[in-house]
Amino acid sequence: MNKGLILKTFIRARYFHKFKSRRRLEKYQQKQTKKQLDFFEHHSPYFQKFSGKTFEELPYMNKKVMMDNFDRMNTAGISKDDALKLAINSEKSRDFSEKLNGYSVGLSSGTSGHRGVFVLSDIEIATWVGGMMAKMLPKGKIFGTKVAFFLRADNNLYESSNSKILKFEFFDILKPMEQNIIKLQEFQPTILVAPPSVLLILAETAKVKKLSINPVRIISVAEVLTEKDEQYLKRVFKQKIIYQVYQCTEGFLGYTCEYGSLHLNEDVVVVEKEYLDDTRFTPVITDFVRTTQPIVKYRLNDILVEDRRPCKCGTSMTRLKKIEGRMDDVFEFDGVNDRTIKVFPDFISRVVLYVPKIKNYRVVQESSKKVIFYLDNIDIENQRLIKEELKTLAKRMRFKMPATTFKKYESDFSKKMKRVERIKK
Ligand SMILES: [Zn+2]
Incomplete structure (x- = not known):
């Protein structure tokens, strides 16, 4: 790993x-975008055909466009078939150290059927690590920081590493949770990084005194953190803020x-x-740092909610009220006058949140006429209140x-x- 570059990006x-x-x-x-587009015009066969076009004139892309044009789009001359083959083999063997022409390859955990694959250079990984650390490590002394990182391993970005300054231990979510909890207890992290579903299990374990850790910072990743879960985690782990990293294959x-705003x-x-609507938007992103796999005017599937108030931290970078979910998960119902009515995930969550005594839930829409509620408490009274x-x-x-x-x-x-x-369906 390129430590010099990590440090440079960090600073x-x-x-x-x-x-x-x-x-x-x-x-x-x-300025950066212009440099980036110049580079792509010369190094990506796909972008060559847009030579001379301005940023505004370039077409939009999404995951499908990226996957369909993978071979011609990336600047490393890697074919999608080779990348997929390597990524799938690594997944099966749980060994993610093998590279393709010096590039790291990973599968994106796409939920909507499109299987995505991504490639990263060592430079990009080092930049990513440096940028991430700069934004996520607590202010003040970093010496002796111990990071526990829970995730589904799907690439070799995440390797356990040990230095005097930073210990980094990786926990595979697919392993039995009891094993992970024993290892976590021993490790005693100062920073705990995990998806909300895992954080909730750890909180419950801590609550019944079967886990005793005192992290100074908790970082939620990979899944949407709802307000209710956030409040619960704050209480159990005695945190002022539950930090979030909004990260996907695309970056x-x-x-x-530090002031708790996203x-x-x-x-x-x-x-x-x-x-x-007034505050909700889907983001279209252009990454001006990564050069191996161009992300240019790339439409994400996410629903973000903007908060237009300035933040005390002073940055002018857009402040979000929350990440609400994915466009795919907007419910669609038959309207009373034959139109399709779209309902944002937040409205659906609220249907459950107003009902007391429910901690864990999932709401799944199978068709415009059928909704399934998975609840940790499905007594008749709860069912009545939710209906x-x-x-x-x-x-x-x-x-x-x-x-x-209603199901368990x-x-x-x-x-x-x-x-x-x-x-x-
Ligand atoms: Zn801020």
Whole structure:
């Protein structure tokens, strides 16, 4: 691993690239984007055909476009077939150290059927690690930091490493949780990084005194952190803030600052906002740091909620109220006057949140006429209250009340946890 580059990126992101002025940030973005596009015109066969076009004139892309044009788009001359083959073999053998022409390859844990693959150079990984550390490590002394990192291993980005300054231990979510808990107890992390579904299990274990750790910082990754889960984690682990990393295959996109606000990483990506209503938008991103796999005007599937108030940390990078979920998971119901009514995940969560005594839940829409509620407590009274709430929502938004089914909630670590999910058939 390129330690010099990690340190350089770390220092730049932590101490210099604060971007308190929006105008300066935008100027910087324009300059970097132009450099990036010049590079792609010369090194990506796909982008050659857009030679001479301005940023505004370039077409939008998404995961499908990227995968369909993978071979011609990446600047490393790697074919999708080779990349997929290596990524799938690594997944099977659980050995992620093998590289392709010197590049790391990973599968993206896509939920919507499109299997994605990504390639990263060592330089990009070092930059990513440096940028991530700059934004996520607590201020003040870093010496002696011990990071426990829970995730589904799907690439070799994450290797346990030990130095005097930073100990980094990796926990495979797919291993039995009892084993991980014993290892975690021994490790005693100062920073705990995990998806909310795992953090909740750890919190429950800590609550019954079967785990005793005192992290100074907790970082939620990979899944949507709901407000209710956030409050619970704060209480159990005695934290003022639960930090979040907004990260996907397409890059490191956002982070929680010292004042508890989520910000977009506009020092490494340009984010265009396609508004869905007053504050909700889907982001279209252009990464001006990664050069192996171009991410240019790439439409993500996420729903973000903007918070237009300035943040006390002083950065001009966009502040988010929350990450609400995926566009795929917007529920669709039959309207009373034959139109399709779209309902954002947040409204669906609220149907459950108003009902007391429920900690774990999932709501799955199977068709416009059928919704399944998975609850940790499915007594008759809870079922009645939830139906009541859903009816109120249906009336307000003018859709036909769907059939409801209630089932027992179970954790499943082999998949990303989604509180609200629409299954397409
Ligand atoms: Zn802030």
